[in-house]
Amino acid sequence: MIRVRALRKHFDVHERPPGVAAAFRSLFRRQTKRVTAVDGIDLDIAPGERVGFLGPNGAGKTTTLKVLSGLLHPTSGEVAVDGHEPRRREDAFLKKIMLVLGQKQQLLWDLPPAETFELNRAVYDVPREQYRATMRELTELLELGDLVNKPARTLSLGERMKCELAAALIHRPRLLFLDEPTIGLDVSMQAVVRDFVKRYNEQNGATLILTSHYMEDVARLCPRVVVIDRGQIVYDGALEALVERTRPDKRIVLRFAREVDARDLESLGQLVRHGAGESVLQVPKDAVNGVVGRVLAELPVSDLTVESAPLEEVMSEVFARGRGSR
Amino acid sequence: MAGEPLPTSTPPSGRTSREPSRARATAVASRYARYARLLRTQIRASLLLGLQYRADFVLDATVNVFWTGAAILPLVIVFQSRASIAGWSFGEALMVTGWFTFLEGVLDGAINPSVADVVDHVRKGTLDFVLLKPADAQFLVSTTRLQPWRATNVLSAVAIFAWGFHLLGRAPTPGAVGLATLSMLAAVAVLYSLKTLAVSAAFYFVRVDNLTHLFDSVFDAARWPSNIFRGVVSVVFTFVIPLALMTTYPAEALLGSLPIRSLFGALGGAVVALTLSRAVWNRAIAHYTSAGG
Numbered sequence: 001m002i003r004v005r006a007l008r009k010h011f012d013v014h015e016r017p018p019g020v021a022a023a024f025r026s027l028f029r030r031q032t033k034r035v036t037a038v039d040g041i042d043l044d045i046a047p048g049e050r051v052g053f054l055g056p057n058g059a060g061k062t063t064t065l066k067v068l069s070g071l072l073h074p075t076s077g078e079v080a081v082d083g084h085e086p087r088r089r090e091d092a093f094l095k096k097i098m099l100v101l102g103q104k105q106q107l108l109w110d111l112p113p114a115e116t117f118e119l120n121r122a123v124y125d126v127p128r129e130q131y132r133a134t135m136r137e138l139t140e141l142l143e144l145g146d147l148v149n150k151p152a153r154t155l156s157l158g159e160r161m162k163c164e165l166a167a168a169l170i171h172r173p174r175l176l177f178l179d180e181p182t183i184g185l186d187v188s189m190q191a192v193v194r195d196f197v198k199r200y201n202e203q204n205g206a207t208l209i210l211t212s213h214y215m216e217d218v219a220r221l222c223p224r225v226v227v228i229d230r231g232q233i234v235y236d237g238a239l240e241a242l243v244e245r246t247r248p249d250k251r252i253v254l255r256f257a258r259e260v261d262a263r264d265l266e267s268l269g270q271l272v273r274h275g276a277g278e279s280v281l282q283v284p285k286d287a288v289n290g291v292v293g294r295v296l297a298e299l300p301v302s303d304l305t306v307e308s309a310p311l312e313e314v315m316s317e318v319f320a321r322g323r324g325s326r
Numbered sequence: 327m328a329g330e331p332l333p334t335s336t337p338p339s340g341r342t343s344r345e346p347s348r349a350r351a352t353a354v355a356s357r358y359a360r361y362a363r364l365l366r367t368q369i370r371a372s373l374l375l376g377l378q379y380r381a382d383f384v385l386d387a388t389v390n391v392f393w394t395g396a397a398i399l400p401l402v403i404v405f406q407s408r409a410s411i412a413g414w415s416f417g418e419a420l421m422v423t424g425w426f427t428f429l430e431g432v433l434d435g436a437i438n439p440s441v442a443d444v445v446d447h448v449r450k451g452t453l454d455f456v457l458l459k460p461a462d463a464q465f466l467v468s469t470t471r472l473q474p475w476r477a478t479n480v481l482s483a484v485a486i487f488a489w490g491f492h493l494l495g496r497a498p499t500p501g502a503v504g505l506a507t508l509s510m511l512a513a514v515a516v517l518y519s520l521k522t523l524a525v526s527a528a529f530y531f532v533r534v535d536n537l538t539h540l541f542d543s544v545f546d547a548a549r550w551p552s553n554i555f556r557g558v559v560s561v562v563f564t565f566v567i568p569l570a571l572m573t574t575y576p577a578e579a580l581l582g583s584l585p586i587r588s589l590f591g592a593l594g595g596a597v598v599a600l601t602l603s604r605a606v607w608n609r610a611i612a613h614y615t616s617a618g619g
Contacts, residue, residue: 066454069458070458071458071615073612073615087615089457089458094458095460097458098458099458101451104451104454104455105333108371108375111374115371118370118371119367120459122363122367123364125360130561
């Protein structure tokens with residue numbers, strides 16, 4: 001579905017030191033700096049895959065997404081999406097894809113979403129019958145109800161995102177580009193959006209590429225993650241394997257019936273947290289069984305769970321290592 | 327005028343069969359039919375948008391009538407002290423004012439709103455959505471913000487023409503009306519092209535309101551017959567912003583005094599302006615997509 005080879009993208013940005021005098025000077029002589037947003041990316045994505053792009057701000061996730069959708073022209077490299085060269089933006093290509101940008105909206109602000117849907121129907125040349133069927137399905141899946149008939153400006157952020165998704169799916173795209181689709185949404189609305197996207201992917205076999213700051217989005221939606229840092233892919237594979245590789249240690253979360261001295265725990269492994277209610281021990285994977293046995297035998301344990309390191313921590317460690325190695 | 331460029335490839339050999347050209351003609355026809363449908367949908371949305379704010383709608387129409395009156399007022403004042411200016415009698419000069427009112431309607435009803443829209447899109451980054459639609463981006467941005475109620479300007483223009491011809495004591499010939507319509511089409515095309523150039527500038531500078539303000543104040547001079555301007559001003563008004571072409575030519579055509587040479591010049595100028603502005607627009611879009619974030 002997607003084949004990317006040696007993709008590079010530079011931006012020339014104007015640089016201006018702070019201050020009025022500098023601002024005045026830059027009126028006459030502008031200094032530009034070359035910023036490399038994407039620095040040699042190779043990527044293959046099969047039809048129907050759900051792939052999450054992870055990376056810190058400015059890592060090149062959105063730039064890659066925009067190159068794949070044809071919005072940005074690559075500086076160099078080869079990009080093929082379902083047999084098309086995205087930068088040419090042929091109608092046949094554009095009818096296969098959709099792009100949702102969590103920070104921007106395409107709904108007409110003053111009109112009900114139904115009008116945006118109708119406009120998109122005309123632009124994408126969707127036959128009436130198919131349009132009605134798609135709308136029925138989307139209305140049910142997203143629980144749109146009568147939202148579509150209220151002016152977009154009166155909708156809540158979550159309601160608007162549901163309508164944004166519907167507007168972007170009217171032409172039944174086979175390739176979904178979602179850039180931060182859950183940004184700013186509350187937890188339950190995030191779950192609604194996630195579940196919907198997953199169901200759409202499963203029912204339609206659509207390919208999905210998602211960028212998100214919420215690890216939960218990626219963990220729930222994407223069996224495969226691509227970690228991008230400083231314009232390069234630093235990891236491509238299953239999320240569990242990444243966690244395993246980065247933090248092979250497991251965490252034993254303990255609750256005790258009565259207070260336990262920190263020293264008793266420190267002898268068992270690395271004590272990450274030790275509080276009144278809960279203590280967390282970090283131990284190598286191989287040692288988990290042994291430590292659990294000892295803890296249960298020696299200490300007044302009321303509850304015990306074994307977990308992997310939190311995703312957020314794993315990611316920040318991945319990025320920190322990337323920085324350190326350069 | 328805003329459709330995608332038509333396929334220009336020519337058959338490779340002299341053995342051109344009729345079938346491919348017919349197939350191509352059908353493809354072109356269906357493309358036009360599609361854009362006609364799109365235009366209808368866009369106008370519908372614009373109308374709905376206008377009707378959302380009923381008070382605005384009424385106010386707008388009222389203000390329109392006021393501005394039409396304001397457009398005639400200077401003319402009335404000037405002609406109080408003399409019978410003709412630069413060879414134009416009051417009745418004849420009213421033709422220029424009539425077309426000026428008409429063009430203002432086109433400008434405010436169809437061109438300026440979409441200019442504002444593009445600038446907004448560039449600023450907010452929502453042009454991304456427009457560029458990813460499988461339809462010509464220039465067509466889409468040119469038709470999203472039509473204000474159909476500005477058609478009231480057409481009524482005002484017709485009233486002014488009627489008054490002018492009443493003063494002149496005659497009526498325009500059907501041929502003159504035809505030629506005037508042609509030269510008005512050229513005027514609209516040139517106006518649209520100039521605005522497209524201004525919009526293209528938005529991709530580089532983001533803020534182009536100064537440019538559009540400048541344009542609007544210069545355009546204001548189009549209420550006068552072009553030959554009252556002399557010297558440098560007349561050069562600017564002929565070659566930089568061709569005001570003569572915009573209102574004086576159609577007025578002369580209506581009066582039956584436009585040299586056919588001028589009409590051809592205007593039509594040729596319109597084609598050049600459209601081609602040029604289309605090329606600049608395409609470059610601007612390419613600049614946006616290779617640099618924008």
